Amino acid sequence: MEDYHKPDQQTVQALKNIATRLRINSIKATTAAGSGHPTSCCSVAEVMSVLFFHSMKYRPEDPRNPNNDRFILSKGHAAPILYAVWAETGYLKESELFNLRKVDSILEGHPVPKQQFVDVATGSLGQGLGAACGMAYTGKYFDKASYRVFCLLGDGELSEGSVWEAMAFASYYQLDNLVAILDINRLGQSDPAPLQHHVEKYQRRCEAFGWHAVIVDGHSVEELSLEDDGWHGKPPPKDMAGERDHEPQSRIISCNKRLSCSSPTEDEMSVSLQVSVAIGCAVRDRNVVFASTFATFFTRAYDQLRMAAISESNINLCGSHCGVSIGEDGSLRWV
Structure with a gap:
């Protein structure tokens, strides 16, 4: 596993820089909005960087291209980092991030399909993986295409039975084109998530449902500046956000390598057509x-x-x- 898709050092640094910018822009957006979940965004900065700029294949100028890999943010309250990703691709202007949660902006507090880069609304926890199963089932058995489906879940929603129903569905139908990423940050709205940081227990549960489960360090590059210090669901005040911005900004190291999105394989079936x-x-x-x-x-x-x-x-x-x-x-x- 160590050498699997191992990127070169220039790519590693470029991905680190992207993750840092995603973290900074998430904090700035939630601070400007005066609401949101900056910690939920920061906890997946590296995951989003690697997914969108190393692993996934898609056309950033055409988010709904049927050949694109799919991404579902089941922990929909982390929407600001999804918006930051699409600003990083160039699809959104970075200045648009400051319109988060404004009544006349499409950048709502949770992902919705009025945003072209979103397929299904999320935010009511526990439903994203079911929708991802539907996409993966379609890709494998109807389209017979090579696009993959990635679903990012929070550990709080893993208490929802619908998640495990979807786990069973994916296993039964052998959806090997589906990847579920569990963000185990321990943070809950008021109390910690039930299993806290016991990732091996999550692993055994997933394996019991027939999944191949691998534990990885979601922050192998950097530690979070906002992790687990009482900020879940709370944006920092503007004066504090400025202080918090400076430290991550200093981690961006000059790097000559520019990462671009990988194009998908054009093998979906052409069609014309008018519960998770x-x-x-x-x-x-x-x-x-x-x-x-x-x-x-x-x-x-x-x-x-x-x-x-x-x-x-x-x-x-x-x-x-x-x-x-x-x-x-x-x-x-x-x-």
Whole structure:
């Protein structure tokens, strides 16, 4: 594993510099907005740098190209660093980051599909991996294409049962084109995440669901300047942000190498088409999707249906056995 895709030193330094700029711009954006989750952004700076500028294949000028690798930010509250990434690619202007959470800006507090680089809305925790499964299932079995799907989850949402349902789905359908990245930063809104930094326990759980799980140091390059000091979900005040900016800025080392995004393989199937997995299957107009269950069971999926609406998803819901009497599996009695 040590030499797998091992980049040269110039590439390593370029990725370090990108991670530092992503961290700085996330802090600046949340400070300007006066709200947001800077620590949630900072904890994945290196991950985002390596994903978007070393591992993923996509066309930055065409975010919804059907051949592109897909990325789902399941921990949607870290949206500012996603916006910082797209500013780094040149798709967004860096000055636009200061419009975060403004009423007339598309850069909302959580990712939404009005942003061309976002396929599904996230932020209601525990749903991103299900959508990623839908995208990966489509890629493998319908498109039969080489694009991959990357999903970044926070450790807080790993308490959601829907995450593990998606884990089971991916294992059963052998979605080897799907990569789930678990950001174990221990931070919760009020208390620590249940397993805190016991990453080996997360690893065993993932393996129990049939996944190949590898523990890596998400900060092998730098430590976080805002890590675990009571700042989860709180932007620093402007005077403090200035002080915090200076230290990361000093870590940017002159580097002659410029990194560019790798182009995808153009092998998706051409198509023309007008609950989490269903949402993922439907994105980029890949399929006409129908999800069916007993009508009354849709009440338990209300959160997914709400996010589907926010995602502007074209899915069709079919509820059966919706009679008004108890016969023929009709209504369930309300007490």
